[in-house]
Every structure is written in C-alpha cells, then in structure tokens.
Amino acid sequence: MAYVAVKGGERAITNAHRWLAEDRRGDPAVPEIEVDQIREQLSLSIDRVMSEGSCYDRDLAALAVKQARGDLPEAIFLTRAYRTTLPRFGASLPLETGQMAVRRRVSAAFKDIPGGQVLGPTFDYTHRLLDFTLAANGETPVEGALEAEEPQAYPMATIASVFAHEDLLEPDHRTEDAPPPFDLTREPMAFPAGRDQRLQALARGDEGFLLSLAYSSQRGWGSTHPLCAEIRLGEVAVEFVPDELGFAIEIGELSLTECQMISTGAGGVDAAPQFTRGYGLTFGHCERKAMSMAIVDRALRDAAAGEASAPVQDEEFVLYHSDNVEASGFVQHLKLPHYVDFQADLQLIRRLRHEYAERQAAMKEAAE
Amino acid sequence: MTAGTNEPERYYNYAYLDEQTKRMIRRAILKALAIPGYQAPFGSREMPVPYGWGTGGIQLTAAIIGPDDVYKCIDQGADDTTNAVSIRKFFAQVADVATTEDTAAATIIQTRHRIPEQGLKEGQVLVFQVPQPEPLRGLEARETETRAMHAYEEYGLQYVSLYESVATYGRIASTVGYPTMIDERYLMSPSPIPKFDNPKLDDNPAILLFGAGREKRIYAVPPYTRVRSLDFDDYPFETQTWEEDCALCGATESYLDEVVLDDSGERMFVCSDSSFCGDRRAAGHAGSMAGHQLASLDKEPA
Amino acid sequence: MSIAFDLARVSAGFADPTCESQQVFRKLMDAMARPGTLHDLSVAPDAPMGLDRAAGAVALTLFDFETTVWLDPALRTEAVEGWLRFHCGAPFVADPQQAAFAVVTDLAAAPALSAFNAGDAKYPDRSTTLVIQLPSLETGPPATLTGPGIKSKATLSLDGLRPDFWAEVQDNHARFQFGVDLIFVAGDRLTALPRSTRVVPEGD
CATH class of the missing domain: 3.40.50.11310 (Bacterial phosphonate metabolism protein PhnH)
Known part of the structure; x- marks a missing residue:
C-alpha cells in the first residue's frame, strides 16, 4: 500500500541506511577500495570535491567520495556539511600565485612567453581511446616523465608581467587597506555583488553549471570574446600571521589551478582601451572549471556596467543558481511528501471542473 | 539540566x-x-x-x-x-x-x-x-526588486495577481x-x-x-x-472545507488528506494532523472507517 | 588584537557558555516577542563593576567578533572593556551610528535614541540594539504598551528614565520599519521594547 511507504517511520529509515551501505560496498568478493587509493588514483575527483566543497583536505575529500559511492555532488555536500562545523582561527595572507611552483603553464595569447609553455600533466593531447591495459589486473607500468633539458624558471613570470611595460592589460586592483573580503560562508548573498563575493560564489559553484554558462557566452549569449591568456597549475605556499608572533609563517601549501582570460575593453571617456580580465581559481587541478569561472567572471562585469542581456551576464541568475548543494537539495526535496499541498490543489481543480461542467450544461440547455 | x-x-x-x-x-x-x-x-x-x-x-x-x-x-x-x-x-x-x-x-x-x-x-x-x-517571488524573480517592494511597501503587484486570479477562476485560486x-x-x-x-x-x-x-x-x-x-471586499478570504469527515475519528473541522485505497477510485479522508486524530480516537470519537489499519500506523511500530 | 590586558584581572564569564547562553537567550527571545514582560536572569555570573548581572548576561549571549559595540563613557574602564574583549571579542566603536549594540548605564548622559543606527529601508535589521541599564524595571511611573506580542495591552513601569524618553521611544516607533530596539536591564531582571511597540505614558 502506497500510504505505508510514506508513513515509513524510523524502522524504514534504518533499513534504507543498511541497504545503502550494502550497495556502497558492492560485491564483497571484490576488495574494498581504500581511501588512500581514491586519494591517489581518483585525484581529479578529489580536486573537484575540495574546490566545490570549499575545504582543502585530500583525505577528507577521498573519504567523502568513498562514502558518496563516487557521486561527486553528494561528496561535495558531505564536505561542506563538515567544514561548516570547523572553528575558524583566522585568515591567511593572500596567496601569491606569481610565486607558484609551476607544474603546468600554457598561454594561448602568445606563441612563446617568458618561462615558456609547459604542458605538464594534461589530457589535452591524449587520443581518447580506451586504454585496456588499465583494465588488466596488477600493476600498470608507468614510464616517468623525462627531465627537462633546462631547469624551469622560478618564479615563472605571469601573463600580467608580460604586459607590464605597455599598460595593455588592466591591473589587479588590490589595495593594502582594502576591507576584508566578503565571506559567503558567514553572510548571505547580497546584490549588487562585489567582485569578491562573485569570485567566491563562482569558486564554490557547480562545474557543470559554469561550464554551460561559459559555453553559452562563447556561442553569443553575452559574448565576451575571451582569450586564454594563461593557465597555471602548481603549488603555492600559504602564509599566516599569528597574533602572538606578528609576522608571517608558512603553514602549508596548496595545489591550485589559475586561469586568466582576457577580452578587449573599448575604454571610455576616462579610460584608454585596454584588455580586461576574467579570473578563475580552483583547488587542485580543475582546469575546465577554472576556465569556465574566468569566462563567467568576465561576463558578469557587463552586469555591473548595465549591459546585461544574456543569462551569463545576470548576476542574480548566475550567483543564486550556481551552488550545487543548494540546487541539488531543493530539486530533490520534491521527493518529500507534499500531500497536504496536493490535497489543496485537488480540491481546487475538482471545484473548477464542477463549475465548468455546470456552465457547459447550462449552455447546452440554452442552445436546445 | x-x-x-x-x-x-x-x-x-x-x-x-x-x-x-x-x-x-x-x-x-x-x-x-x-x-x-x-x-x-x-x-x-x-x-x-x-x-x-x-x-x-x-x-x-x-x-x-x-x-x-x-x-x-x-x-x-x-x-x-x-x-x-x-x-x-x-x-x-x-x-x-x-x-x-x-x-x-x-x-x-x-x-x-x-x-x-x-x-x-x-x-x-x-x-x-x-x-x-x-x-x-512568483511574481518577480529578482531579489533586488522584491526587497525594494518591501522597503517601500509597494504591494500593488500582489493585488493585481490576486485580481487576475479572480478574473480567470472566479475566485482567489491560491491554495x-x-x-x-x-x-x-x-x-x-x-x-x-x-x-x-x-x-x-x-x-x-x-x-x-x-x-x-x-x-x-x-x-x-x-x-x-x-x-x-489578503482578499477583496467582494471576494473575501475563505478556507478549504470538505464534504467528508475524518474516516478514522469523525472530525468535521480538521484538514483532511485523501488516501487512495484501491485502483477503482475508492478513497478515504483522514486528518492530516496525526496527533489530533489519535487524541480524538483515544477520547472515544469514531469515524465511518474507525479501526481501519491506517489508524494503527500513526504510532511508531514497536 | 594588540591591546594587552591582565588575564588574572578579568572576572569569569558563563561557567557553561553553551547551556547558560541558551537559557539567557530564551528569556531574551521571550522578552522581545512579548514586549514589557519581565524575565529573571539570575543564572548569569557577576559582571564587572558598573554592569548589572543581566546586562553582562545579554553581552555574553549576543556579542562577539561580528558585532560592533558602543559603550557609554561610564563603561569605558579596563574592567568592563577587558571583560567584554576577553569573553566576547567584540570590537568597540565610538560612533553610535556604527554600533550593532550599545550599552548604556547612564541614560541621562547618553546620546538620543535617534543618534544610533536605525537601519536601512531594505535592511531595517541592520540597526542598533540598545541595552539600557536602569535602577528598576518595576517601580517607575507606568506606561501602557500595545502592538505585536501584546494581548490587548500591557503596562511597564521603568524607573530612572530621562525626561522625554518616552517621546523619543514614540518617535522611534513612528518611523517603523526604521528604528532601534531596546533591552532594559536592572539587577537580574530584563525586559524589551522592540520598535514595533506603541508606548503611551500614563497620564498622557
């Protein structure tokens, strides 16, 4: 009986949890996957969970992926619900991505740039042919990458430095006395959104949503004609100034992907024409996300300039709908019982139908 | 404590x-x-x-x-x-x-x-x-707009919407x-x-x-x-009513849920408020289908 | 936070912050929901000199690093500031317009209610809540209260108000949705008057 299923109660919930655990484990004849295997071998899943989960912890992300049976939005939700309970000791100094120990850096704007093009670990030029040797049991032989002939430049010049002496690229406006950045995890979204709020929301935003928005912009729905000036992947030190010391100490390092998109800016009465920027940053290696974020960031600047016409340029539309923890919860809450609401709708429809039938009957009578 | x-x-x-x-x-x-x-x-x-x-x-x-x-x-x-x-x-x-x-x-x-x-x-x-x-929100998607409407007490849009409902359905159709x-x-x-x-x-x-x-x-x-x-003088606010009573406790003035009993359209109406219904039954009230197995499901199975 | 203070001279806060702040908050919530009702806060620890126990309890329950606090000059002592800084971590502000909370123990000398932040048309919640310490909440001339939270009407007899204070409160109510909200404390007792309450002093 359907009614019994709805009025399931505590026993039904407990049983559902047991069944879920059983399904998560799969065939017990197959060895259980270890959290460290997930961490090491599904590393791009880990990177996405850390980015959108707003919590840099590879082991925790691996646990979340395991518990979520590989469902990444579910793993992101688990991570968020955990991080929100953590005490906050303070804020680090701004990360200096210019000081990144670079593993990958490419620019599409120039054939060569100072520091060179460094492909790094990328899928880009792999042929997308299933590699059946990976399916074979046992160890897959890995040939290590060859050493570069010349040591890589450190620090590697950023795209901004390439433009520095020509003033062609708008500078980053970060002043020493700037107020602390907006923090979405402490206060709700407010509009018009500052760029700090926008970037934080995008960094936490769903990769698929941002990817599609960025794509829509490329196809002409609010086009910004983006050009990928630089993507860099590597490790950056995190520095923190403890109150009791009064000077910065290094407390760890993060793997980051950074993307700078540039678009032409026509300038104005008070501003010379210049390239403008869109910015993307993620934990780990999330290149698709970082590029999408940079395009959407740039497109949303048109909203501030009052030129919004496409979805990607509408900050309320983009920022209110980018969070997959919110979106997933609300879409899926439709599974909860709504029979009180539905009873109200049923009543209304029945009454309207009754009135309709009466009107039809009256018209028929009048016609006869 | x-x-x-x-x-x-x-x-x-x-x-x-x-x-x-x-x-x-x-x-x-x-x-x-x-x-x-x-x-x-x-x-x-x-x-x-x-x-x-x-x-x-x-x-x-x-x-x-x-x-x-x-x-x-x-x-x-x-x-x-x-x-x-x-x-x-x-x-x-x-x-x-x-x-x-x-x-x-x-x-x-x-x-x-x-x-x-x-x-x-x-x-x-x-x-x-x-x-x-x-x-x-159903009338205006933008938070920036609706917040301004509350700030300046501009609720005309809401009344227009209710009026349109009257024009379309002959009543305020919000349920x-x-x-x-x-x-x-x-x-x-x-x-x-x-x-x-x-x-x-x-x-x-x-x-x-x-x-x-x-x-x-x-x-x-x-x-x-x-x-x-909200309502209009000629279309005053009214609540839902049922022709049926609660089949379990006989309540005449509670909100009822409709329970489908079989494939042939057989149904019963029961109180949505399970605690209210249970209290009434405990006090000796009975509806037309008192004793139906649904009544025993109100409390957690032991 | 660079201002040093002597920990040994900071008196105790809540013994069990989780439990006690919950108890105090429920009374505060009830007070704000039912204007003019009196509540007992004797669960709270002693506050430093100048602050009554109820005033200290409100501070320990509501203030933290996210709330700006304005203190009247009588409270700008090492004992009070050190206590609030240690237990709440709240930043102090000198401008009443910047204050999320204001603590007033010398009402006669305090700025007008209109000097505090009355909120924004779109965000009227971004306004100052004043904690006003009085000699008594029960022995003054009675005033009649009506409005949300009050079944027909209520009476409140605050003692130690400055002349024309009720006129300020009436002006504060008249500009609803703008306005400040008031929490009154005396000894272990507390009551509240949100901006939504209409006040008429008896005899008016």
Missing part, C-alpha cells in the same frame, strides 16, 4: 551548531521579532540534511533549543512522516531533548506545511520550515502559501501551509519563527500579532 550536555567526547557541539553560529542566528531572531514579517538575512550554514529538507527550521531549532525543551516535529501535519522522524531523531541525539507527538506537551514544534489543529499556547514556539520566504499581511506593514509568506491554516496565524499566543536555510532568511510573527490574509 540533563546529564550529558557538553560531554567532552561529544563530536559535535550541543545542538550541532557551534556557539558563534547560534549567536548569529539568535541575533537575527531578535531582529525578526522586532520587525514582524520582515525577512532578516542570516548566514545560513550547510546542515547535515540537504537544503530544501528543513535546514532553516533546523537552524532555528538548534539556536533556541535547550535540554529542558520538549520537541515535536511534524511534516504534512503528521509526526511519523519520514523526514519528520529523521529530524526528530537528530535533535533527540544532538540536543538531549525529550520528544513528543503531543502538541500540548511540546515547547518547540517544528513543522513543514501545517499548523497543528490544537490551539497553541503562550510559551510555545512554532518553527516553520520555509522553502521560499519571498511571497512576491497554499496564501499571502498574509503582518501588522499591516509587511507582506509575508506563511510558508506552504494550506490557506486552511492561515486563520491560526492571527493573534496566536505562541511565537512563530520561520526559517529558510537555502534562501538564508529568518522571519517571525510575535504572539498576538494581527495576521491578515
């Missing part, structure tokens, strides 16, 4: 939220009470249940609950719907509170989509889970989440309760708190506050 509060081995803080988050929510509650019907933004946190599943109500409850409270949680009016069971269990675990299904015995009642049939009393707090706090005016100042969504429950909001002795976790808003109606359901 119940033993166990703040045990060092407790993995999460008492009532789950950290103290700083509780303070932030508490401050928002005070402002919401001071400005009845106004939607106060708050720094809603991720909860261990999904957004849309009661995170606003859970955060409100977590911010106010103490070990001396008696907690009741209902969904669709019933104590034994799965999500209500799940949330009630959560607070029994993290807040060491006694739980009850008895409306009169509860100090905090958390609800989704209903107000209990039994009248509330002074000292009780009714916490509503709210999916969409903005009554105007749940029927818009209310709080103390003649703020337009407020009562959350998706059926309009049957709207009159219970008016002049209620209990504190009514509304929490929208995903939308990050808290609002409130203090006790004994005037809550008016």
Whole structure:
C-alpha cells in the first residue's frame, strides 16, 4: 500500500541506511577500495570535491567520495556539511600565485612567453581511446616523465608581467587597506555583488553549471570574446600571521589551478582601451572549471556596467543558481511528501471542473 | 539540566551548531521579532540534511533549543512522516531533548506545511520550515526588486495577481502559501501551509519563527500579532472545507488528506494532523472507517 | 588584537557558555516577542563593576567578533572593556551610528535614541540594539504598551528614565520599519521594547 511507504517511520529509515551501505560496498568478493587509493588514483575527483566543497583536505575529500559511492555532488555536500562545523582561527595572507611552483603553464595569447609553455600533466593531447591495459589486473607500468633539458624558471613570470611595460592589460586592483573580503560562508548573498563575493560564489559553484554558462557566452549569449591568456597549475605556499608572533609563517601549501582570460575593453571617456580580465581559481587541478569561472567572471562585469542581456551576464541568475548543494537539495526535496499541498490543489481543480461542467450544461440547455 | 550536555567526547557541539553560529542566528531572531514579517538575512550554514529538507527550521531549532525543551516535529501535519522522524531523531541525539507527538506537551514544534489543529499556547514556539520566504517571488524573480517592494511597501503587484486570479477562476485560486499581511506593514509568506491554516496565524499566543536555510532568511510573527490574509471586499478570504469527515475519528473541522485505497477510485479522508486524530480516537470519537489499519500506523511500530 | 590586558584581572564569564547562553537567550527571545514582560536572569555570573548581572548576561549571549559595540563613557574602564574583549571579542566603536549594540548605564548622559543606527529601508535589521541599564524595571511611573506580542495591552513601569524618553521611544516607533530596539536591564531582571511597540505614558 502506497500510504505505508510514506508513513515509513524510523524502522524504514534504518533499513534504507543498511541497504545503502550494502550497495556502497558492492560485491564483497571484490576488495574494498581504500581511501588512500581514491586519494591517489581518483585525484581529479578529489580536486573537484575540495574546490566545490570549499575545504582543502585530500583525505577528507577521498573519504567523502568513498562514502558518496563516487557521486561527486553528494561528496561535495558531505564536505561542506563538515567544514561548516570547523572553528575558524583566522585568515591567511593572500596567496601569491606569481610565486607558484609551476607544474603546468600554457598561454594561448602568445606563441612563446617568458618561462615558456609547459604542458605538464594534461589530457589535452591524449587520443581518447580506451586504454585496456588499465583494465588488466596488477600493476600498470608507468614510464616517468623525462627531465627537462633546462631547469624551469622560478618564479615563472605571469601573463600580467608580460604586459607590464605597455599598460595593455588592466591591473589587479588590490589595495593594502582594502576591507576584508566578503565571506559567503558567514553572510548571505547580497546584490549588487562585489567582485569578491562573485569570485567566491563562482569558486564554490557547480562545474557543470559554469561550464554551460561559459559555453553559452562563447556561442553569443553575452559574448565576451575571451582569450586564454594563461593557465597555471602548481603549488603555492600559504602564509599566516599569528597574533602572538606578528609576522608571517608558512603553514602549508596548496595545489591550485589559475586561469586568466582576457577580452578587449573599448575604454571610455576616462579610460584608454585596454584588455580586461576574467579570473578563475580552483583547488587542485580543475582546469575546465577554472576556465569556465574566468569566462563567467568576465561576463558578469557587463552586469555591473548595465549591459546585461544574456543569462551569463545576470548576476542574480548566475550567483543564486550556481551552488550545487543548494540546487541539488531543493530539486530533490520534491521527493518529500507534499500531500497536504496536493490535497489543496485537488480540491481546487475538482471545484473548477464542477463549475465548468455546470456552465457547459447550462449552455447546452440554452442552445436546445 | 540533563546529564550529558557538553560531554567532552561529544563530536559535535550541543545542538550541532557551534556557539558563534547560534549567536548569529539568535541575533537575527531578535531582529525578526522586532520587525514582524520582515525577512532578516542570516548566514545560513550547510546542515547535515540537504537544503530544501528543513535546514532553516533546523537552524532555528538548534539556536533556541535547550535540554529542558520538549520537541515535536511534524511534516504534512503528521509526526511519523519520514523526514519528520529523521529530524526528530537528530535533535533527540544532538540536543538531549525529550520528544513528543503531543502538541500540548511540546515547547518547540517544528513543522513543514501545517499548523497543528490544537490551539497553541503562550510559551510555545512554532518553527516553520520555509522553502521560499519571498511571497512576491512568483511574481518577480529578482531579489533586488522584491526587497525594494518591501522597503517601500509597494504591494500593488500582489493585488493585481490576486485580481487576475479572480478574473480567470472566479475566485482567489491560491491554495497554499496564501499571502498574509503582518501588522499591516509587511507582506509575508506563511510558508506552504494550506490557506486552511492561515486563520491560526492571527493573534496566536505562541511565537512563530520561520526559517529558510537555502534562501538564508529568518522571519517571525510575535504572539498576538494581527495576521491578515489578503482578499477583496467582494471576494473575501475563505478556507478549504470538505464534504467528508475524518474516516478514522469523525472530525468535521480538521484538514483532511485523501488516501487512495484501491485502483477503482475508492478513497478515504483522514486528518492530516496525526496527533489530533489519535487524541480524538483515544477520547472515544469514531469515524465511518474507525479501526481501519491506517489508524494503527500513526504510532511508531514497536 | 594588540591591546594587552591582565588575564588574572578579568572576572569569569558563563561557567557553561553553551547551556547558560541558551537559557539567557530564551528569556531574551521571550522578552522581545512579548514586549514589557519581565524575565529573571539570575543564572548569569557577576559582571564587572558598573554592569548589572543581566546586562553582562545579554553581552555574553549576543556579542562577539561580528558585532560592533558602543559603550557609554561610564563603561569605558579596563574592567568592563577587558571583560567584554576577553569573553566576547567584540570590537568597540565610538560612533553610535556604527554600533550593532550599545550599552548604556547612564541614560541621562547618553546620546538620543535617534543618534544610533536605525537601519536601512531594505535592511531595517541592520540597526542598533540598545541595552539600557536602569535602577528598576518595576517601580517607575507606568506606561501602557500595545502592538505585536501584546494581548490587548500591557503596562511597564521603568524607573530612572530621562525626561522625554518616552517621546523619543514614540518617535522611534513612528518611523517603523526604521528604528532601534531596546533591552532594559536592572539587577537580574530584563525586559524589551522592540520598535514595533506603541508606548503611551500614563497620564498622557
């Protein structure tokens, strides 16, 4: 009986949890996957969970992926619900991505740039042919990458430095006395959104949503004609100034992907024409996300300039709908019982139908 | 004080939220009470249940609950719907509170989509889970616009919409989440309760708190506050009525759910408020299908 | 936070912050929901000199690093500031317009209610809540209260108000949705008057 299923109660919930655990484990004849295997071998899943989960912890992300049976939005939700309970000791100094120990850096704007093009670990030029040797049991032989002939430049010049002496690229406006950045995890979204709020929301935003928005912009729905000036992947030190010391100490390092998109800016009465920027940053290696974020960031600047016409340029539309923890919860809450609401709708429809039938009957009578 | 509060081995803080988050929510509650019907933004946190599943109500409850409270949680009016069971269990675990299904015995009642049939009393707090706090959202998608409408008390759009409903359907066709005016100042969504429950909001002795976790808003109606359901002189506000009575307890004036019994269109109507219905049956009231197996499902299986 | 203070001279806060702040908050919530009702806060610890126990309890329950606090000059002592800084971590502000909370113990000398932040048309909650310490909440001339939270009407007899204070409160109510909200404390007792309450002093 359907009614019994709805009025399931505590026993039904407990049983559902047991069944879920059983399904998560799969065939017990197959060895259980270890959290460290997930961490090491599904590393791009880990990177996405850390980015959108707003919590840099590879082991925790691996646990979340395991518990979520590989469902990444579910793993992101688990991570968020955990991080929100953590005490906050303070804020680090701004990360200096210019000081990144670079593993990958490419620019599409120039054939060569100072520091060179460094492909790094990328899928880009792999042929997308299933590699059946990976399916074979046992160890897959890995040939290590060859050493570069010349040591890589450190620090590697950023795209901004390439433009520095020509003033062609708008500078980053970060002043020493700037107020602390907006923090979405402490206060709700407010509009018009500052760029700090926008970037934080995008960094936490769903990769698929941002990817599609960025794509829509490329196809002409609010086009910004983006050009990928630089993507860099590597490790950056995190520095923190403890109150009791009064000077910065290094407390760890993060793997980051950074993307700078540039678009032409026509300038104005008070501003010379210049390239403008869109910015993307993620934990780990999330290149698709970082590029999408940079395009959407740039497109949303048109909203501030009052030129919004496409979805990607509408900050309320983009920022209110980018969070997959919110979106997933609300879409899926439709599974909860709504029979009180539905009873109200049923009543209304029945009454309207009754009135309709009466009107039809009256018209028929009048016609006869 | 119940033993166990703040045990060092407790993995999460008492009532789950950290103290700083509780303070932030508490401050928002005070402002919401001071400005009845106004939607106060708050720094809603991720909860261990999904957004849309009661995170606003859970955060409100977590911010106010103490070990001396008696907690009741209902969904669709019933104590034994799965999500209500799940949330009630959560607070029994993290807040060491006694739980009850008895409306009169509860100090905090958390609800989704209903107000209990039994009248509330002074000292009780009714916490509503709210999916969409903005009554105007269906008419205007932009928060920047609707916030300005509330700021300048420009509610013409709402009246136009009700008028259009009259023109189309011959009546105000809104059935749940029927818009209310709080103390003649703020337009407020009562959350998706059926309009049957709207009159219970008016002049209620209990504190009514509304929490929208995903939308990050808290609002409130203090006790004994005037809550008016919008209408027109020639189309006055009216609530739902049924031709049927509750098949289990015979109640004639409660909100009824329709239960489909078989494939041939056979159905029965029963009280949505399971505690109210159970109390009536215990007091000897009987409906046309008293003794039906549904009656035994109201309480948790042993 | 660079201002040093002597920990040994900071008196205790809540013994069990989780439990006690919850108890105090429920009374505060009830007070704000039912204007003019009196509540007992004897659960709270002693506050430093100059602050009554109820005033200290409100501070420990609501103030933290996210709330700006304005103190009246009588409270700008090492004992009070050190206590609030240690237990709440709240930043102090000198401008009443910047204050999320204001603590007033010398009402006669305090700025007008209109000097504090009355909120924004779109965000009227971004306004100052004043905690006003009086000699008594029960022995003054009675005033009649009506409005949300009050069944027909209520009476409140605050003692130690400055002349024309009720006129300020009436002006504060008249500009609803703008306005400040008031928490009154005396000894262990507390009551509240949100901006939504209409007040008429008896005899008016």
